[in-house]
Every structure is written in structure tokens, then in C-alpha cells.
Amino acid sequence: MRQTSYFHTVIIGAGAAGMMCAARTGQGGKSVALLDHAVKIGEKIRISGGGRCNFTNRNLNGHDGSPYYVSQQPRFVRYALSRYTAQDFMHLLDKYGIAYHEKHKGQMFCDDSAQAVVEMLQNECRLGSVTWYTGCTVESLTALPIAPAGYEQARFGINTDQGLFYCRNLVIATGGLAVPAVGASPFGYEVAKQFGHHIIPPEAALVPLRFEKWAEQGFDTLSGIALPVRISTGSGKQAVVFDEDLLFRHKGLSGPAVLQISSYWQPGRHIMVNLVPDTDLAEVLCRDKVGKKIQLKTALKQLCPVLPERLIDFWLGREPFQAVAGQKWADIPNALLQQLGQSLNHWTVLPTGSDGHKKAEVTRGGVDVKEINPKTMQSKQCEGLYFIGEVMDVTGWLGGYNFQWAWASAVCAAEALRADEHI
Template sequence: MQMNDYDAIILGAGGAGLLCAATAGQRGRRVLVIDHADAPGKKILISGGGRCNFTNVNAHGAFVTERYISANAHFARSAMDRFTPRDFIALVEAHGIAYHEKTLGQLFCDGSARQIVAMLLSECDKAISHGGHVDIALSCAIGEVRHSDGRYHVRYGNKQASAPSLVIATGGPSIPKMGASGFAYDLARQFGLKIAEPRPALVPLTLGGEDVMLRELSGVSADVAVRCGKANFREAALLTHKGLSGPAILQVSSYWRHGQPIGINFLPDEEPGWLCRMKREKPRSNVKAALGGHLSARLAETLADKIGLAGNLADAPDRRLQEAEAQISDWRFLPNGTEGYAKAEVTAGGIATDGLSQKTMEARKMPGLFAIGEAVDVTGWLGGYNFQWAWASGVAAGQAV
């Protein structure tokens, strides 16, 4: 069996792995990247509707502890303060990639996500001019991984490679149809690292029981505020034939646990007392018409029916209208689950941060072993936050291998 020696072996040719390889290669390191897929950056290619929401301008500073979920809320701060959205944007601009900002600080390519993958591969190619090189082995199933004599030995296909540094960048089990799995966790456990329980995140929620009747509204969306515990998001929600989706729901799903209710404010812009004021201004109006001024006719009719106020507003006492307002502003749903890893954009949980250096991503008790990106227990909000974590953690490890 052919044996090749490298300075670092990176398992996974996604965003984190490729930028880690480019960073290390441009430091003169000989790097091997191994992936089972037939092309690099496959999750990048499908992200953002094919245009890649490659970062968020707010993914830095104090926002890191607020907008990333981890057992250690401060773990990501070190890497992300040293490689910020501005740093990645500078790289994008240096490669002549046109981009634009959508809502809430989200940056997308004007053209195609393929430009981001091409940029990362080009950065890997630059290693040669710095005395290093990056080899990328695709369509290779990873076999035995072991550690002996201060080196990590990896079997892939009919080859074997060894290096003093090994980087786990294989992500989590979200989107299994693309080959995603829990391989990173198995490998981490093999070397004594702990795992924070993985779960689907940024994922649609499913409904049962009395809420099943809402399935007839499949395809209806509304601008709402969604709450789960202390988490609160103001974006669009979408009713589906299985339950609830849309950006606001995906956001809150990362915080949701089985048995927890979520509350939806269907009219987040209305001040308390709005229904009583409408009673005085338009006494012959009704709840359905009041809701219809803000929501789709189908949604307004369904909510009005469930509230049970069919007559004119003038016929309802203020106390009853206040109760209706309270229900509309905090409509409770009890999800019975999620649509699982198949529809999850990312995986929450993962390789526990207490076993890693926040500066380098290296395992504290296993020298030369690193973990980066989605494989680690750091999960960002929807809107480019997870890519920025991939870039920052990849650079942190690339500077250390």
C-alpha cells in the first residue's frame, strides 16, 4: 500500500477544511485533504439558493456570544475575533467576486456559489508559491485512522498517509443525502474527546394534535415574531403540510427542545389595545376583518374561527377583545418534533469545546488533533453565521498545524 507523508491531513473538503488547507499551505505546509464526495464544497454549492450566503456582517464581537449556541458561549470568540467577516469579504473582493447584502446583514454572491468554491481552491493552489502544497483526494472512503509514534495514519482508498497533525472537518449529520454522517463524532470519541448531544438545527418543526388543522393553510406565510424560552426572532414563518417552517421558525428551532411550546405573535407591529381601539373606530368590523388587514385572508379566517369571536367588535366586551389580542400576540403551538437531519441546515451539538483550545482548535489531551467547523459544538444563527464560523475555525487551525 502506497504511503505518503504530509505535515497535516484534513478530513473533509467543505468550507472549513478547504480554508484550513489554504491557510496551512500558504505557511509552507504539505497538506492532504480527503473527502468521500466527488467534488469539493458540495454544501457550499447548494447554500443560499445556489448563491452562497457566505457570511454575515454581524458575525463578530459581542454578537458571537449572542448569536452562536454552544455549551461554552464564549468559545468561538477567540477565533472569530481574529478572522472576521471583513477578512473574508476582503478575500472575496480580492478574487473579484461580486456580492450583495440582503436583510439582516446577510451577504450573497451576485453570481454563483461556485465562485466561492473556486476561490477556496485557488487559495489552496497558492500554497506552491509559499513552499507548500495542497493535495485534494476526492471520492475516497476514509478507512482506518490511528495514532502512533507521534503521527496520525489514515487509510483512504488504496492509499495511506501520515502526518503529525490531523484535522476533523467532516461536519455533522445534517443533509444525509449528500453523504453527511456522524463520522466526526465517532473519530473524536476514538481519541477520547467528548460529544455534546447532536440534534438537527435550523430545521422545520412538525405539528400534531389540534394544530393539524393548520395543514390546510400549507403555503401561507406571514411576518411574525416567534418565541421559544428567551429566544425571539422577527422574520417570516411559513405554514406547511407538516407544520411550521420559514426563517423565523428555523431560527427558533435551534433553541427548541421536545416538550417546549413556541409562541407566535401574528401581529408584532400592533400596540396593546389595538383591537379595542378598532372597536371604537369601526364598531361594525369583526375579528376576521381586523386580522385580514394584516394577514392573508385564509390565515385571518382560520385564526378568527379559532378565537371564536364571530360577531361585530361592538358586541364584544373589551375584556374579551383583550383576551383575543393576547392570543394573537402569543399563539401557542406544541411541536411534536422536527423534520430531522434530512431538512436541517446544520447540526447543533458536536465535539465538546471543553476538550479543545479556543485559539487553535487543537485537542487539549491529544496533540496534533484538531476539530473545526460544524463538527464542533458551535452553531450559529441562520444567515451566514455558520459559514463565518467555518472560515474562522478553519483559519485558526490552519495557522497552528
């Protein structure tokens, strides 16, 4: 005979958002079951930040956090992020004696293994008497038109390979499509559609980009080169700009600069890379050449110390600069120097695509947040149904913003669940 259980709240997805929501709801005195199809929990936390978990960003300090997020409705994040800040999560780490540090631009990392964050969340769940069901496959779930006898508070039924669960509240915390190797799936989107929600088409975000004829043009020979750049896409008020590091790869471009811009890039749109930020190279090359006996390559090395020599050699080996690469700087026509400066300050490339969900850190798109209450994370379409974390159309910048959204949206939902008068 199959086991039948009732819980005030069932949460599907035991990742960052799911564990946080389960812990906070359970500590509020509600019975909570946490279901996940994986046997090993918290893998995405464990592999993040090079194994040190970039768990939040200091910039999310309770003020308007919406500029750091991509969404059809970016203001949706404001309430939750103001209620649970980066400092709040760091206080939780302090409670457990987990050491951390700021690495770059407010990005907070564990000093040691990300496993400590997983264990902290698991312990918080124990404090909330959360019941775990790992390796648990959901076969179907339904909204109950009439509560079964003996389970009068139930609004949902969930059939799994580990039994039948009835619950008053159902929380979907199953994430997006990024990193399928650790269990990502479209399950959350399918549930949302079942209950009448619209889905903003999911796409890979925070992901390396690829380019046509990359190897034919010789750019593959630059693989391994990294340098600080200014990268942008769009124009006018729609322009998005980041100052970050760029990494050349055999198959395209990566590094923080490209991962950031990938969340905003649209197919068919160019990306502009300034390889020498804060220097008008065309002007300097023409202005300072007078009387100089050094060769053009030497001049570039002096004017642009940030440019690796291998990149300078490659650039001067391209047409039309190849013919003057060995000439004296002073003898080169201004028109050619201006063209060289422009090519380095305004290198324009057209991506043909990305490495996809397999290499992406997060998913852009998801459940349309217009249909979710920003103060509770409850569905406007179905009472008792909640969505938290990455499954929604909320994508943070690189650097801890997505984890903070997971924590904040989870706490927001948990507060609403704890306030429920029913048991």
C-alpha cells in the same frame, strides 16, 4: 503495493472549513493532503443560500460574536471570530472579483452562483500546493506510539482505500449530520470519541418543526402563508426571541423564524408566536370599537394589515370566535375581543419534533469544546489533533454565521499549524 505518503498535515473533510484550512496551511509552506469521501467537492456550499451561498454576516466584525452562537460553551467562539472577521472573508472575495450583496440583517450573498466560492477555495488550495484525494474512504486511523522508520515526524497513521498516509497533524473537518444527501456522516464524532473526546448529543438545528394534530385542527389549509412574526421560547433570563418571517406548511411551521428558534427549542417546551408584533391587539380591539359599524373581519384587516386575509378567515372560523365573526365590531363583548387579541399576540404551540437532519441546515451539538483549545482548535486530549467547523459543539444563527465559523475556525487552526517548527 499500497502507496505510502507523508504530509505535515492531513485534513479529512473538503468542505468550507477543510478547504480554507488546507489553503492557509499550505500557503504557509507546509505539506497538506485534503481527503474527502465525496467525488464532488463543496456541495453544501453550492446548495446554500438558494444556490447563492450566504457566506457570512456583517455582524461578525471582530467584536464579541458569541451571542450569535448556540453551544454549551458559547464564549469558545470569541477568539477565532475576532481573528478572522466577515470583512476578511469579503476581502478574499474581492481579490477574486466575486460580486456580493447584503440581503437582510447583515446576511451576505453572492450576486451569482455559489460555485464561484467553491472555485475560489479550490484555487486557494492550488496556491498552497495542497494534494487532493477525493472519493477517498478512510478505513482506520491511529495515533502512532512510535514513528515508523523514515517518517520520524509522524504522529498519526491513516489507512484509506487510496493508500496509507502518515502525518504530524490531523485535522477533522467532516461537519455534522445535516443534509445526508450531500455526504454528511457521524465520522468526525467517531474519531473524536476514539481519541477520548466527549460528544454533546447531535440534534437537527435550523430546521422546520412539526406539531401534533396539525391537519386535524385545519392548520394544513394555511400552507403557503408567510408573514413577519415575533417568536420565542423559554422564559425569564432563558427566553430567546426572534423577529423573523414565519411560513405555514402542510406538516407544520418553517421560515426563518422557526429555523432560528429550532436551535434553542427543547422537546416538551412550548413556542410562543406573536402574529401581530408591536401591537397590543386586545387593548386596541376593545378601545377602538366604540361607534364602529364595520364587521370584526374588516376591523382586523384594518388593524392588522400584515395578516393575510386567508389567515384572518381561518382564525375567525375557530371557536369561540366563529359565532361573532359576522357581527359588528362595536357589538362584540370586550371579553371575547380580549381573548381574540390574546390568541393572535400569544399563539402558543407545542412542537412534537422536527423534520430531522434530512431537512436541517446544520447540526446542534458535537465535539465538546471544553476539550479544545479556542486559540488553536487543537485537542486538549491528543497533541496534533485538530477540529474545525460544524463537527464541534458550535451552531450559528441563520444568516451566514455558520459559514463564518467555518472560515474563522479554519484560519485559527491554520495559523497554529503554520507555526509548527516541524515539517
